[in-house]
Amino acid sequence: MSRRTVLFVLANPEPGSFCHALVDAGRVALETAGHDVQVSDLYTLGFNPVAGRHDFVGAADPGRFHYQSEQARAARLGAFSADIAAEQQKVAAADILVPVFPLWWGGPPAMLKGWFERVLAYGFAYVDGYRFESGLFRGRRAVFAVTTGGTPARFSVDGVYGPIEDVLMPVRRLGLEYMGYEVSEAFVAYAAPRVEPEVRSEYLADFAARLMEVAALPVAPVRSDIHPLDLGPEAAWTRSG
Amino acid sequence: MSRRTVLFVLANPEPGSFCHALVDAGRVALETAGHDVQVSDLYTLGFNPVAGRHDFVGAADPGRFHYQSEQARAARLGAFSADIAAEQQKVAAADILVPVFPLWWGGPPAMLKGWFERVLAYGFAYVDGYRFESGLFRGRRAVFAVTTGGTPARFSVDGVYGPIEDVLMPVRRLGLEYMGYEVSEAFVAYAAPRVEPEVRSEYLADFAARLMEVAALPVAPVRSDIHPLDLGPEAAWTRSG
Numbered sequence: 001m002s003r004r005t006v007l008f009v010l011a012n013p014e015p016g017s018f019c020h021a022l023v024d025a026g027r028v029a030l031e032t033a034g035h036d037v038q039v040s041d042l043y044t045l046g047f048n049p050v051a052g053r054h055d056f057v058g059a060a061d062p063g064r065f066h067y068q069s070e071q072a073r074a075a076r077l078g079a080f081s082a083d084i085a086a087e088q089q090k091v092a093a094a095d096i097l098v099p100v101f102p103l104w105w106g107g108p109p110a111m112l113k114g115w116f117e118r119v120l121a122y123g124f125a126y127v128d129g130y131r132f133e134s135g136l137f138r139g140r141r142a143v144f145a146v147t148t149g150g151t152p153a154r155f156s157v158d159g160v161y162g163p164i165e166d167v168l169m170p171v172r173r174l175g176l177e178y179m180g181y182e183v184s185e186a187f188v189a190y191a192a193p194r195v196e197p198e199v200r201s202e203y204l205a206d207f208a209a210r211l212m213e214v215a216a217l218p219v220a221p222v223r224s225d226i227h228p229l230d231l232g233p234e235a236a237w238t239r240s241g
Numbered sequence: 242m243s244r245r246t247v248l249f250v251l252a253n254p255e256p257g258s259f260c261h262a263l264v265d266a267g268r269v270a271l272e273t274a275g276h277d278v279q280v281s282d283l284y285t286l287g288f289n290p291v292a293g294r295h296d297f298v299g300a301a302d303p304g305r306f307h308y309q310s311e312q313a314r315a316a317r318l319g320a321f322s323a324d325i326a327a328e329q330q331k332v333a334a335a336d337i338l339v340p341v342f343p344l345w346w347g348g349p350p351a352m353l354k355g356w357f358e359r360v361l362a363y364g365f366a367y368v369d370g371y372r373f374e375s376g377l378f379r380g381r382r383a384v385f386a387v388t389t390g391g392t393p394a395r396f397s398v399d400g401v402y403g404p405i406e407d408v409l410m411p412v413r414r415l416g417l418e419y420m421g422y423e424v425s426e427a428f429v430a431y432a433a434p435r436v437e438p439e440v441r442s443e444y445l446a447d448f449a450a451r452l453m454e455v456a457a458l459p460v461a462p463v464r465s466d467i468h469p470l471d472l473g474p475e476a477a478w479t480r481s482g
Binding site for chain 2: 013014016043049050051052064065066067068103104105106107108109110111113114116117120131132149160161162166167168169170171173174175178
């Protein structure tokens with residue numbers, strides 16, 4: 001067995017949530033099998049999800065805040081704030097990334113969305129010309145683990161919400177696949193607040209088994225052939241959306 | 242002409258952003274035509290997008306934080322925090338809701354996502370048994386206004402991101418349509434940071450024209466036949482996801 005490093009990024013404000021139970025079950029299974037597990041419990045960390053000048057030490061342009069330009073400078077100079085740098089270290093070290101969250105308004109909670117925006121910065125997570133098939137994190141794996149209030153029927157093809165794959169598409173495709181991750185089918189604990197305890201136990205066992213399957217898949221070594229420093233000026237990002 | 246109240250909810254950290262320019266252009270056109278305009282500029286407000294106990298005065302269950310149960314109690318008792326109550330007043334008064342944001346990682350910035358989560362609370366924006374066709378905001382209208390870094394080609398059917406309608410589906414379908422809003426086709430300023438000034442001018446004129454079209458459409462009167470107080474206990478929400 002090859003040892004993997006797995007990073008859970010957990011965003012649920014209640015420490016007794018089913019999201020937390022999923023992470024605990026996954027951690028035990030993985031660690032028992034000899035894998036390394038890290039957990040970023042964003043609420044417990046008091047993570048700040050708001051992108052802003054506080055993300056950086058210094059500034060490329062003190063007069064106008066263009067986020068990606070500031071991120072590009074910080075990636076070059078190692079000038080990210082300490083909270084961002086700490087999360088980036090965890091992401092850089094992880095073979096497998098597992099965001100765990102309740103589906104709120106069709107997507108991850110703001111807490112997790114802001115983690116994406118601040119941590120997965122231009123120059124660290126992606127650069128011009130290197131995305132998807134050539135993404136900087138190509139060869140690594142990811143799994144979304146999601147709890148929903150809605151039942152499977154509501155997420156069926158004929159259901160009011162439509163298939164969960166379509167609901168998670170933006171964060172999968174324009175998020176992790178954009179970085180190069182190979183994203184496995186999402187693990188979904190449907191109607192987590194409403195189901196019986198036996199079903200919740202099944203969810204936990206199934207999730208642990210899924211993670212063990214993913215951990216058994218090959219991962220590519222981290223590529224060292226590309227570095228943001230080599231990529232020249234970020235000409236495309238001179239004006240703000 | 243019937244006078245409409247239009248609420249822009251704006252989430253871009255740079256006051257000189259093209260999102261801000263869109264709101265300015267829309268505001269001028271609408272006010273010139275006699276409509277009422279409100280703007281929630283979330284970064285300028287210093288809005289806190291993190292859901293938590295600070296959302297409420299008092300608690301339904303001090304021992305366990307279940308967000309929707311706390312929201313239901315706050316809706317019954319008028320116990321939302323002042324920042325949330327102020328935003329809810331604006332939403333309640335608006336015939337037309339216009340979220341304006343840059344597309345980051347496939348969705349609205351955490352700042353706007355958190356506004357959805359905190360302001361559009363259970364008991365205010367939706368309740369069990371009243372959603373979509375029977376949603377509490379049925380008869381009102383909404384338009385997303387989005388700036389992207391990516392070109393139209395990237396958002397085509399064969400493009401790497403796929404159609405913008407699919408990207409915006411979760412926040413449209415599981416967000417505003419869930420509440421009952423009739424959501425018009427999104428206004429998208431593609432590649433806003435990269436296009437020439439003339440194209441940006443066209444975007445601004447087109448956006449103003451689109452808003453005028455939407456303002457000319459009928460809206461239904463606010464329904465007063467449903468109130469969260471009538472809907473009994475929130476039995477479905479006794480355990481947390």
